Amino acid sequence: MLDKNLLAVHTVWLTDEELELFKKREVKISHNPASAMRVLGFARIPKMLAMGLRPSIGTDGASSSNHMDMVDEMWLTSLIHKGWRLDPTVVPSQDILRMATKMGFPRTAGRRPVWQSGMRQEGGSDCH
Numbered sequence: 001m002l003d004k005n006l007l008a009v010h011t012v013w014l015t016d017e018e019l020e021l022f023k024k025r026e027v028k029i030s031h032n033p034a035s036a037m038r039v040l041g042f043a044r045i046p047k048m049l050a051m052g053l054r055p056s057i058g059t060d061g062a063s064s065s066n067h068m069d070m071v072d073e074m075w076l077t078s079l080i081h082k083g084w085r086l087d088p089t090v091v092p093s094q095d096i097l098r099m100a101t102k103m104g105f106p107r108t109a110g111r112r113p114v115w116q117s118g119m120r121q122e123g124g125s126d127c128h
Helices: 016-024 033-039 045-051 070-085 093-100
Strands: 007-009 028-031 055-057
Touching (some): 033 070, 055 093, 070 093
Parallel strands (some): 028 055
């Protein structure tokens, strides 16, 4: 059932039509780069962000990734898309931070999201 209650993981082989369907049905996406690179491929994170999809960053289970470190997953998300697209501005640090926080923890029932409890972004807006 493709709807807002589904969290789709990896999503590395989605077509444009499937991405449009995910957007229309508000499907949530978890990007797990260390695991995906080992066995699957690269998710189209720059395209997803450009379309208004809200991929989050996560870690996978120990059976497919030898560590579960969110900072490493954030770093890999930034590097793989810059290298794959040959563009150092793709998926800037602001998007990485949002993917690791807001996009994974949406505001519910007017309460403060979990991600706001201990993280804040510092610095200018020209980081990438």
